[in-house]
Amino acid sequence: MSSFQSLARAMFLGFRRDRGALFFTIALPLLFLLIIGGIFARQSTPKSKVLEIGAVPVVDQIPAEMRAGIDKSLKFTKVSDRDAALEKVRKGDYAAAIEQSGDRVVLHYSAADQVKTGTVQGQLDGLVQAANQAASGRPPKYRLEGQQVEDRSLKPIQYITPGLLGWALASAGMFGASTTLVTWRTKGLLRRLRLSPVPIRSVFAARVAVSLGVALVQTVLFIGVATMPFFGLKLAHYWWMAIPMVLCGVLAFLAIGMLIGAWAKTQEAAQGVTQIVVLPMAFLGGSFFNIDDAPRWLRVISEVFPLRHLNSGMLKVLVRGEGPASVLPQMGILLGFALVATLIAVRVFRWEQI
Amino acid sequence: MPKTIVANDLRKRYGDVQAVDGVTLSVEEGEFFGILGPNGAGKTTTLEIIEGLRQADGGEVTVLGRSPWPRDPALLPKIGVQLQASSFFERLTAREQLRTFGSLYGVPDRKADAMLETVGLTEKADTPVEKLSGGQAQRLSIACALVHEPELVFLDEPTAALDPQARRNLWDVLRAINTEGRTIVLTTHYMDEAETLCDRVAIIDRGRILRSGPPAALVRDLDAATRISVASGVLSETEARALPGVDDLTDDGVSLVIATRDPSSVVAALAGRGALDGVQIKGATLEDVFLELTGREYRA
Numbered sequence: 001m002s003s004f005q006s007l008a009r010a011m012f013l014g015f016r017r018d019r020g021a022l023f024f025t026i027a028l029p030l031l032f033l034l035i036i037g038g039i040f041a042r043q044s045t046p047k048s049k050v051l052e053i054g055a056v057p058v059v060d061q062i063p064a065e066m067r068a069g070i071d072k073s074l075k076f077t078k079v080s081d082r083d084a085a086l087e088k089v090r091k092g093d094y095a096a097a098i099e100q101s102g103d104r105v106v107l108h109y110s111a112a113d114q115v116k117t118g119t120v121q122g123q124l125d126g127l128v129q130a131a132n133q134a135a136s137g138r139p140p141k142y143r144l145e146g147q148q149v150e151d152r153s154l155k156p157i158q159y160i161t162p163g164l165l166g167w168a169l170a171s172a173g174m175f176g177a178s179t180t181l182v183t184w185r186t187k188g189l190l191r192r193l194r195l196s197p198v199p200i201r202s203v204f205a206a207r208v209a210v211s212l213g214v215a216l217v218q219t220v221l222f223i224g225v226a227t228m229p230f231f232g233l234k235l236a237h238y239w240w241m242a243i244p245m246v247l248c249g250v251l252a253f254l255a256i257g258m259l260i261g262a263w264a265k266t267q268e269a270a271q272g273v274t275q276i277v278v279l280p281m282a283f284l285g286g287s288f289f290n291i292d293d294a295p296r297w298l299r300v301i302s303e304v305f306p307l308r309h310l311n312s313g314m315l316k317v318l319v320r321g322e323g324p325a326s327v328l329p330q331m332g333i334l335l336g337f338a339l340v341a342t343l344i345a346v347r348v349f350r351w352e353q354i
Numbered sequence: 355m356p357k358t359i360v361a362n363d364l365r366k367r368y369g370d371v372q373a374v375d376g377v378t379l380s381v382e383e384g385e386f387f388g389i390l391g392p393n394g395a396g397k398t399t400t401l402e403i404i405e406g407l408r409q410a411d412g413g414e415v416t417v418l419g420r421s422p423w424p425r426d427p428a429l430l431p432k433i434g435v436q437l438q439a440s441s442f443f444e445r446l447t448a449r450e451q452l453r454t455f456g457s458l459y460g461v462p463d464r465k466a467d468a469m470l471e472t473v474g475l476t477e478k479a480d481t482p483v484e485k486l487s488g489g490q491a492q493r494l495s496i497a498c499a500l501v502h503e504p505e506l507v508f509l510d511e512p513t514a515a516l517d518p519q520a521r522r523n524l525w526d527v528l529r530a531i532n533t534e535g536r537t538i539v540l541t542t543h544y545m546d547e548a549e550t551l552c553d554r555v556a557i558i559d560r561g562r563i564l565r566s567g568p569p570a571a572l573v574r575d576l577d578a579a580t581r582i583s584v585a586s587g588v589l590s591e592t593e594a595r596a597l598p599g600v601d602d603l604t605d606d607g608v609s610l611v612i613a614t615r616d617p618s619s620v621v622a623a624l625a626g627r628g629a630l631d632g633v634q635i636k637g638a639t640l641e642d643v644f645l646e647l648t649g650r651e652y653r654a
Contacts, residue, residue, distance in 0.1 A: 006457035010443045010450065017445040017482075188441035191407060192498070195435050196458040197427040352407070 003198045007206035015176075015214060024175070025218060029168030030225060033161065036288075037231045040156035047075045048120045051085045051097040058105055058131045059098065066130060074123055096120045159290050161226040161233050162242075162314035166249065167287035168222065169215050170307045171278050173250045176211055177257025178270040186267065190351055208254055215250040216243070223318070236321035242314055245327055248334040249310035255341035256306070262349040281305040286312070306337040358383050358418060358506055358537045359404060365412035366399050366561075373399040374410070375561030381539060383505075386532045388552035388569075389541045390640075392648050396561040397541045398510065404539075405435050405508055418506060431459050434504035436512060439491040441498075442483045448494050449479040452501055459502035466501055473497040473527055489520035493527070500531065507531065509540045513547060525551060545641035555640070557647050564647045569640045576646060578638030579613040582620055585632040586610050589624070597623045609634075 015021055052059055059076060077094075079085045085097045089108055095116050096109040105128055109117045133140055184190040193203050219242065226233035257274065264270035282288060284298065285307030291299060302308040313330030316322040359381040366374040374396045381387045391397045402408045404415055406422030406429070415422060420429045442451050449470060456466035470476055473493040478486060486494060492512060499507055512528070513521040521544075528551060532538050542548055548555050549569045556566035565572060579601055586607050594603055599616030609632075614620045617635060624630050 003458045003460075006454050010446055010454040013446060013450065014444045183444070188437045189443065192435075192437055192441045192455070193458070194407070194425070195405065195430060195433075196455070197430040198458045199427075 003196075004202045004206050004209075007198070007203060008209050011207055011210045012213070015210065021172075021176070025168065025172035025214060026221065029164055029218070029222065032167075033164050033222065033225060033231070036160055036164070037157050037226065040160065047073055048095040048116050049075050049077065049093075050120060050124075051088060051094050052076045052078045053082050053085050053097055053099040054080060056098055056100040056105070058100060058127055061131070062127060063130070063134070066127070070123060070127070073119060096124075098124060155232075157226060157231050157233050158319040159286070159315060161223065161231075162318050163285075163287035163289075163311055165219060165222045165246075166285065166307050166311045166314060167278075167282040168218055169246060169250055169310070170253050170281060170285075170287075171274075172214060172218065173211055173253030174257035174260070174274050174278055175271070176214075177207070177254045178261035178264065178274045179267060180207065181258060181261025182264050182267050182270040185350070185353060194351055208251070211254055212247055212250055215246055219243070219246050233319075236317065236319055238317045238321070238324055241317040241324045241327060245310065245313045245317060245331060248331045248338070249306065249313075252306040252310075252334045252337035252341070255338040255345060259341045259345040259348065262345045265353070281307045284308065285310075306334055309333045309337075356383050357381070358385070359415070359539070361400075361404060361413065361415040363413040364400060364403055364410045364415060366396075366403060366408065366410050368399075372561050374403065376413070377558065377561070377563055378413075379556055379563060379566065381537060383537055384532075384535050386528075386538045386551055386553045387540070388548040388555035389539065389558060390543075390545070390548055390555055390644060391541075391558035395559045395648075397558055399561075400558065401508060401510065401539070401541060405433065406430075431502055432504055433506045433508065434499035434502065435508045436496050436499040436510060438510075439488065439495045441495065442491075445482055445484065447480050447482055448475050448486065448490075451483055451494065452497055455498045456501045461502050469497045469501045472500070472530075474523065489516045489524070492516060492520075493524060496524070496527065504536065506537045506539070509538060511542055512540065513542070513544065521547070545639060545644055549640040557644055559648045565643070572643045573638050573640060576638050576643045577615070578642050578646075579615055580617040580638070581611055581613055581634075581636045582617060582624070583609040583611040583632075583634045583636075584624065584629055588629040588631050589627065593627075 062070060079097075082099065085094075086108055088094045089097045089110055092110060092112055095113070096107055098105065098107050100106070105124075107121065107124055109120065111117060181190075184193075194200065223233070223235070223239075223242070225231065227235060256277065260273050260277070261270055264273060284291070284302040285305045286292075286294075286302065287307065291302055291308065291311075294302075309330045313327040313334075316326050316330075317324070357380050359379070361377060361379050364374050364377040365372070377396070377400050389397050389400065399408065403410045404417060404422060406417070406425060409423045417429060418432050420426055422429060443454060446454065449467060452466045452470055453463045456463070456469075467479070470479055473496060475490060475493055475497065478490055481490075483491060483494065492515075496509065496512060499509070509528070513524050516524065525547070528538065528540075532551075540548070540552065552569060554566065554568050555572070557564045557572075567575075586605055586609055589610060591603065591605055591610070594600065594605075594610060594612060597612070597620055599614045599619040600612050601615060602613040604611050612620055617637075621630075621633075621635070624633065
């Protein structure tokens with residue numbers, strides 16, 4: 001085995017056997033996805049419940065083709081006691097109660113939830129119109145035709161997946177690099193490696209290679225879970241562009257981590273400073289909520305964080321279906337971050353504690 | 355004899371502290387050389403300069419005919435440096451550790467495994483380094499320094515914090531390595547260790563070498579009194595004081611201790627009186643030389 005390979009192997013084994021690291025890089029982000037994604041996946045507008053007092057022919061005789069549409073949003077329950085029915089509407093247990101005597105159809109509703117009431121009213125109005133039209137025996141003159149357009153607004157799972165993944169990559173990359181460097185220095189491993197004839201760049205290249213490998217595993221697992229039917233992430237056409245995107249992002253995070261590790265004297269300092277960078281970066285980078293909804297000044301500030309650019313690039317290729325060329329600016333920015341941080345880290349770098 | 359290390363007037367300053375203040379020393383091929391000194395005497399810095407880990411402010415050093423600074427990848431495979439017993443890759447077993455370090459020098463796995471046997475860690479081959487005892491970790495760190503069969507080995511307090519059995523076991527390992535013809539440079543706090551192992555020692559303090567030479571020669575040069583003790587009561591103090599060659603005398607009720615620079619006359623006289631019950635004869639040791647040179651006061 002070449003020294004590069006054996007170094008990479010040693011570092012990988014060290015990672016794989018570190019339960020803490022495995023938890024924070026793999027399990028915790030997946031847990032977040034499970035929780036946050038699970039909450040949003042289950043979040044759909046419940047049907048409005050409508051009480052049907054006695055026989056209501058306009059409801060009972062809905063033509064079959066209309067029935068399917070109505071059933072998506074309304075749920076009818078037949079009751080006979082009018083007063084009890086009205087009381088239930090008053091209490092808010094039901095959105096409305098409907099009754100019919102002859103040609104007169106009466107809808108009782110409470111105005112507590114205006115959106116819901118509006119929906120119910122509209123739907124039932126449509127029903128009555130349809131019944132009127134059917135009674136006239138003439139074909140309808142106007143017809144409303146529904147055509148679905150491609151939905152550009154993001155569903156929660158679509159921005160949560162790239163966001164949480166970005167956060168996972170950022171913390172794994174930064175914590176990994178900063179604490180490794182400090183540990184190696186304090187334990188004397190750095191000195192040990194310096195005393196071997198191996199070029200120092202091989203040592204760092206091996207560390208970077210292992211981190212990139214771990215990041216790819218994180219990415220695959222994460223996207224794999226998010227595309228499960230329960231979460232329902234639908235990958236866009238150029239999803240594979242996420243791979244070079246992730247690699248650029250991780251390079252930037254590693255470089256910042258190395259910079260922190262080069263500067264920090266103790267493990268505690270390295271962890272503290274990394275945390276101070278990672279947490280605000282995760283929030284402002286749009287990992288936990290859609291940053292596009294944030295005020296403009298916040299969006300401007302968020303640009304200083306590499307995670308923001310990783311997240312927006314990942315959104316483009318994973319979700320929005322934009323082409324590979326669309327993320328080149330993001331990739332360039334991330335590589336720029338990596339380059340600048342590396343250059344500073346090299347200047348700050350110390351082999352020894354003192 | 356070819357010189358393995360030649361250091362001439364090495365100097366190194368850290369802020370206000372002149373850590374190394376004109377150290378000159380040479381180590382010959384195959385020699386077991388000890389560097390002794392109190393804490394903060396400049397031992398470690400001197401070694402670090404020779405190993406090529408630090409640049410001296412002044413003076414020259416050559417190791418195996420080459421300059422250790424700046425980092426010289428052609429020299430590095432010829433030297434082995436034992437570091438703290440913690441300088442390992444995390445969560446790797448003893449065998450993986452040694453194989454990894456071996457691979458940095460192109461050493462095949464089978465040879466790395468053989469080194470594990472040399473330091474008596476074959477049974478611990480699959481134990482993660484974090485689970486090794488102090489002595490085992492110490493031996494592994496020595497194995498890591500030796501895995502590429504360097505010509506010159508640096509050991510920094512290799513037996514610190516070891517129990518007596520582990521120390522002796524390690525001494526055997528070190529002697530065996532030296533017998534193979536490797537040059538060893540050792541720093542230690544244990545004078546008995548230096549006396550037992552080293553062909554030559556240098557006593558260093560305040561960044562300077564105070565004295566150097568074979569331990570036995572240093573002890574002889576000290577011209578210190580020999581202490582002869584016998585059980586109290588076999589001889590009265592007055593009788594003892596009358597013996598030939600007695601410099602000083604104490605009796606603590608357990609032992610009667612006679613200090614003398616003429617031990618043969620004292621022992622002969624004691625033997626003539628049949629007063630050799632429980633006799634113990636202690637000559638000066640390297641420790642006496644060390645304390646004589648560096649002072650007895652406690653340094654925090």
